[in-house]
Amino acid sequence: MWHQRTILLKDVFSYTRYGATWINAFWLSDLAMYGLWKIGSFFFITIMVALIAVAVMFIIYKQMKGAFYLRLPLILLGIISIAANWSARPQLLSFLLLAFLDYFLYTHCHIKRQPLWYLIPIFIVWGNVHGGFIWGILVLLATIVGEVFDNLFNNQPSLQWKEIGSLSLWSILAGLAISINPDGISLWRLPFYQIQVSFSIVEWLSPDFHQIYAHPLLWILFLLIISIAYSKKPLSFVDLLKGLGFTYLFFVAQRNMGPYAIIVIPIIERHLTPATTFFAKAPFLEKFNAKTSQLFTGKQPSEKFNFIINTLLVGVLATLILVKAYAASTPQVMEEQTPSGAIQWVKDNKPRGPLFNSYYWGGYLTWELRDYPVFIDGRADLYGDEILSEWSEIVNGTDKGLTLLDVYKINLVFLEPNYPLLDKLSQLGWEKVYGDSKIIIYARQPPIP
Numbered sequence: 001m002w003h004q005r006t007i008l009l010k011d012v013f014s015y016t017r018y019g020a021t022w023i024n025a026f027w028l029s030d031l032a033m034y035g036l037w038k039i040g041s042f043f044f045i046t047i048m049v050a051l052i053a054v055a056v057m058f059i060i061y062k063q064m065k066g067a068f069y070l071r072l073p074l075i076l077l078g079i080i081s082i083a084a085n086w087s088a089r090p091q092l093l094s095f096l097l098l099a100f101l102d103y104f105l106y107t108h109c110h111i112k113r114q115p116l117w118y119l120i121p122i123f124i125v126w127g128n129v130h131g132g133f134i135w136g137i138l139v140l141l142a143t144i145v146g147e148v149f150d151n152l153f154n155n156q157p158s159l160q161w162k163e164i165g166s167l168s169l170w171s172i173l174a175g176l177a178i179s180i181n182p183d184g185i186s187l188w189r190l191p192f193y194q195i196q197v198s199f200s201i202v203e204w205l206s207p208d209f210h211q212i213y214a215h216p217l218l219w220i221l222f223l224l225i226i227s228i229a230y231s232k233k234p235l236s237f238v239d240l241l242k243g244l245g246f247t248y249l250f251f252v253a254q255r256n257m258g259p260y261a262i263i264v265i266p267i268i269e270r271h272l273t274p275a276t277t278f279f280a281k282a283p284f285l286e287k288f289n290a291k292t293s294q295l296f297t298g299k300q301p302s303e304k305f306n307f308i309i310n311t312l313l314v315g316v317l318a319t320l321i322l323v324k325a326y327a328a329s330t331p332q333v334m335e336e337q338t339p340s341g342a343i344q345w346v347k348d349n350k351p352r353g354p355l356f357n358s359y360y361w362g363g364y365l366t367w368e369l370r371d372y373p374v375f376i377d378g379r380a381d382l383y384g385d386e387i388l389s390e391w392s393e394i395v396n397g398t399d400k401g402l403t404l405l406d407v408y409k410i411n412l413v414f415l416e417p418n419y420p421l422l423d424k425l426s427q428l429g430w431e432k433v434y435g436d437s438k439i440i441i442y443a444r445q446p447p448i449p
Contacts, residue, residue, distance in 0.1 A: 001027060002034050007182045011382060013366045015354055015373040016408075022382050023183045025131035025190055029090035042334065045088045046325040052092045053079070054317070056262065059099040063106055063266045066273035074269055077223075078261050081216035085258040094132030095258045097122060101136050102242075102263060105143050108167075109158035109238070116170035120177045127178035127187055134191035135259045140171040142245055146238030156234055190381060203255040217257055221247065223268050230278050231271035239267045342414065342439035343368045351433070352447040356394060356410045358439070365414070375408070397421040402428070411447040415440055 001008050007027050011017045036044040057075050064071045085091070101122060108114040119140075126133040147164050150157035159167065179185045207214040224243060228235055242263050250260035327333065334340070339361060346369055355372045357365050362377025376383055376391050383391075393401035397420040413430070415422060417440050425442045426432065434441035 001031055002038075009182060011379075013374060013377065014383075016375055016387050017382055018373065020382065022379065023186055023190055025127070025181075025183070025187055026090040026129065027182060028125075029093050029129040033088065033090075042328075043325055046328050047321070049086055049088050049092060050321045050325055052096055053082075053086050054321075056082075056095050056099045059096075059103050060262060060265055063103045064269040066269050070272055070276065071269060074265050074272075077216055077219060078265050081220055081261045082258045084213045084254075090130040091132055091255075091258070094126070094130040094135060095262060097126050097129075098132070098135050098139070098259055099262050102139055102266070105139065106266070109143070109147070113163075116167060119170050119174040123174040123177045124180050127181045131187070131190040132259075133178055137171075137175060138245060139242065139263070140167075140174070142241035143238050144168050144171060146236060146241045149237035153237075155237060158236070158238075204253050206251055207254050207257065217250065217260065220261060220264055220268065223272065224264055227268050227271035227275045230275040231273075232278065233271055233274050235271070239270070243267050338364060339436075339439040341436050342434055342441055345434045345441065346372070346412075346414075349433070351443050352411045354408060354410050355412045355414055356405070356408070357414045358416055359391065360416070361414070361439075372412075375410075395419045395421050397424040406448075409448045411444045413440075413442040 007024065009022060009024055011020050011022045033045060033048070036048055040047075057079060060078060061071055061075050064074065082095075085095070101119075104114060104118065104122075108116070123133060123136065126136060144164060144167055147157055147159045147167075149155070151159075151161060151164070178187060181187055207217065209215070209218065224247075246256070246260045246263040249256035343365075353372050354375070355365070355369070356375045359376055359378070362374045365372065365374050366377060376387060380388065390401075390404055394404050395401070395415065401421065402424065413421065413425065416438065417435070422440050422442065429445055430442040431445045432440065433443045
């Protein structure tokens with residue numbers, strides 16, 4: 001797109017979907033990331049990831065109005081819980097827009113009425129940087145429906161009926177504004193496009209609670225339950241719908257871990273502040289009541305103390321960001337984290353294609369091996385059930401999969417070592433030409449012309 005001065009709306013990277021229409025929901029963020037890479041290589045991209053993460057957490061922090069000593073641990077928990085999603089992908093911009101939208105709506109409902117026409121530019125931008133705009137639509141729906149129920153049950157509603165109507169109208173216009181993008185109304189297909197062959201795509205699977213990365217997200221759920229149970233503060237239907245909705249999404253797919261934490265943590269804080277007052281009144285804490293009341297009543301530290309703490313935090317965080325960004329973007333680290341050895345072998349030996357590749361490394365191969373169109377990459381919506389099913393048949397070495405190797409005239413296989421196909425290729429006359437802990441490469445002997 002950068003060099004051809006046109007927005008890419010047809011596939012040019014694969015041989016299985018070459019020329020097919022591609023709904024490109026990320027064109028603007030892709031151009032921005034490429035621009036950063038042109039200016040400062042991977043170091044600038046790493047800095048971008050860090051700054052967006054900081055911005056997301058800052059917005060969440062601003063939405064919370066309780067004591068500093070409660071907000072800070074919750075922010076740290078949020079950082080840890082979304083750690084697996086802090087990667088250089090367009091979805092980070094969806095996290096940022098989701099946090100801002102939630103803060104905007106909370107401010108509008110509880111603090112000061114905001115101009116609702118702001119929703120239009122928010123969703124125009126969202127429709128051009130990432131397909132996660134559906135998270136924003138769900139927050140709008142939860143807010144509108146929640147306010148309706150709060151009014152019906154007289155549950156301390158924040159908006160009157162007329163204001164709910166106004167928010168509904170502007171939300172509809174915001175939904176239509178998403179269509180202001182190169183794909184038009186077709187972009188709305190993305191959130192409802194379901195891929196059935198999802199077992200091979202990790203981010204579409206439910207979280208694996210046997211893995212440590214998922215534990216902080218469970219802690220968030222436990223804190224939500226405890227804070228609501230002991231806060232003695234009415235739970236608004238808005239927070240109920242948002243909390244249940246995004247918890248449901250989190251349990252369905254790992255790709256929703258970030259939005260879950262972004263939405264749920266402010267809800268926890270709103271109820272954890274009064275809940276801590278309840279716990280502070282326990283008899284065995286009587287002697288500490290004076291200290292605990294200072295910590296949990298929401299009283300703010302002095303301006304001097306705030307200035308010192310903020311300066312130290314900013315200094316430490318800025319230093320850590322720069323050090324980590326530099327360390328994570330050095331050529332040595334990039335080589336350790338990518339199948340650079342296998343890539344170099346292909347560049348040096350130039351074997352005959354077509355190439356059958358790993359799903360996980362499809363995008364990386366497009367970047368590094370531009371003379372070898374891929375069989376598949378991370379654009380699952382482009383490939384659909386048909387190609388994903390064929391890819392699954394091949395990597396599992398089924399009879400149909402082995403036949404497909406011939407149908408596509410595949411001469412080169414580039415896969416992680418754990419796939420059953422690799423055990424069968426040597427029996428079929430294929431030669432193992434490269435192997436390491438990340439990638440095994442097999443070449444057909446003799447290659448199909």
